[in-house]
Amino acid sequence: MLHETFELREEGSRADARLEIYIQEYSQSVAIQERPMVLLCPGGGYGYTSDREAEPIALQFLSMGYHAAVLRYSCAPARYPTALLELARSVLLIREHAVQWHVDTDRLVIQGCSAGGHLAACYAMFWNRQWLREKAGVADRDPDHRLLRPNGLLLCYPVITSGEFAHRGSFENLTGDLPDRERLLQELSLEHQVNADVPPVFIWHTFEDQAVPVENALLMVSALRRAGISTEFHMYPQGGHGLALATALTQTSDGRCVQPQCAGWIELAHTWLEGIF
Numbered sequence: 094m095l096h097e098t099f100e101l102r103e104e105g106s107r108a109d110a111r112l113e114i115y116i117q118e119y120s121q122s123v124a125i126q127e128r129p130m131v132l133l134c135p136g137g138g139y140g141y142t143s144d145r146e147a148e149p150i151a152l153q154f155l156s157m158g159y160h161a162a163v164l165r166y167s168c169a170p171a172r173y174p175t176a177l178l179e180l181a182r183s184v185l186l187i188r189e190h191a192v193q194w195h196v197d198t199d200r201l202v203i204q205g206c207s208a209g210g211h212l213a214a215c216y217a218m219f220w221n222r223q224w225l226r227e228k229a230g231v232a233d234r235d236p237d238h239r240l241l242r243p244n245g246l247l248l249c250y251p252v253i254t255s256g257e258f259a260h261r262g263s264f265e266n267l268t269g270d271l272p273d274r275e276r277l278l279q280e281l282s283l284e285h286q287v288n289a290d291v292p293p294v295f296i297w298h299t300f301e302d303q304a305v306p307v308e309n310a311l312l313m314v315s316a317l318r319r320a321g322i323s324t325e326f327h328m329y330p331q332g333g334h335g336l337a338l339a340t341a342l343t344q345t346s347d348g349r350c351v352q353p354q355c356a357g358w359i360e361l362a363h364t365w366l367e368g369i370f
Contacts, residue, residue, distance in 0.1 A: 094117060094118060095114070095115075095116035095118065095194070096113070096114070096116075097114050098113050099112045101166075103179050104178065104228075105175035105178075107171050110179055112162055112186060113147075113151075113163045114160070115163075116160050127195050128158060128160050128195060128197060129159050129200035130160040130161070130202070131160070131162070131202045131247070132180075132184065132201065133147060133150055133163045133209070134166065134203065134206070134212045134213045135163065135206055136206040136207025136208045136209040136210065136249075136252075137207070137208060137209070138263045138266060139176070139266035140262070140266050142164075143337070146209065149338055150204075153338065157363050160194065162187065169267075169269065172267065173271070173277060173281065174225075177216060177219065178225075178229070180216045181225060181229040184216075184220075184243070185231070185241070187201065200244055200370050201242075202244060202366065203216055203243045203246055204246075204247040204249070205247070205251060207263075207334065207335060208267075210250065210252060211252035211263060211281075211283065214283050215283060217243050217246040217292060217294075218287060220242060221290045225241070226241065244370075245295070245366065245369055246294045247294075249358070250299065250302055251296065251298075251309060251313065253284055254284055254312050255278045255282040256282055257308075258306045264278060283313065284315070287313075287319075292322075293323040293369045295324075295325045296324065296325070297310075297329065298327075298329075299329045299333065299334075300329065300330045301330070302333060302334045303333065304335070305334055327361060329354055329358075331355075336355055339353070339354075339358070340353075340356045
C-alpha cells in the first residue's frame with residue numbers, strides 16, 4: 094500500500110490542512126487495472142476533523158477493493174469556502190495522479206460524516222459553479238466539465254440544514270463573523286441547493302440522533318427526490334451521533350459509539366457503490 098501526505102495551501106488554509114492517500118499497489122498478476130477512489134471528509138463540527146471518522150473508515154474501504162483518501166480540511170478559525178476549495182484541490186490532485194495510482198477517474202466518490210457530510214454535500218452541489226471552477230484554476234482548461242465532477246456522494250449522519258434542525262455549532266464555525274454571514278447561511282442550507290449536477294447519493298442517519306437531528310437527512314432526501322437524483326437512504330431506529338463504523342474499531346475512549354444495529358451501513362454502502370458503478 095502506498096500511504097502519502099500532500100499539504101494543501103488554498104486561500105485561508107491552516108497549516109495542518111492536508112490530504113492523506115491510501116493506494117493499493119498495482120500488480121500485473123491481479124486482474125484489476127484501475128480501482129475506484131473514496132475521498133473521506135471526517136466530521137467534527139467544522140472545529141476539528143475526527144480521527145475516528147478518518148483512517149478506520151478509509152481502511153474499511155481499502156479492504157473492499159477501493160483506493161481511499163482522507164481530507165484533513167481547515168476548520169475554525171478558517172471560514173467558508175476554504176475547506177471547499179481544499180476539497181476541490183484534492184479532487185484535482187487525485188485526477189492528476191490517476192495514471193500513477195491506477196485510479197478509475199469515472200468512479201470517484203466523496204464521503205462525509207456529520208459536518209464532513211455537509212462539506213461533501215456542499216461540494217456535490219457546487220462543484221460546477223463558475224466561481225469554484227475559477228478558484229480551482231480549471232475554468233479555462235476543462236471544457237467538458239469533468240475534472241471537478243464527483244461520481245457519487247456518501248453521507249453519514251450529515252449536517253444539511255441551517256434552519257430549524259440545524260447543528261448551530263457547525264455553521265458558527267463555518268461562517269464566523271463573515272460580513273455576508275446571513276446570506277451564506279441561506280446558501281449553505283443544502284436542502285435548497287440540490288441540482289442536476291448532484292451525483293447518485295447514499296445516506297444513513299439514526300432516529301435518536303440528538304446532535305444532528307435526522308430531519309437533516311430527511312430534508313436532503315426529500316430535495317433529492319424532487320430533483321430526480323438517485324438516492325439510497327437508511328434510517329436506523331437506535332444510535333446517537335458520530336458512530337463512525339459503529340463497532341469497537343471506532344469506539345470512543347469513554348466506551349460510546351458501538352451500535353451493532355448500525356454497523357452494517359458500510360456493507361450497504363459497498364453494495365450501493367458496486368451498483369452505481
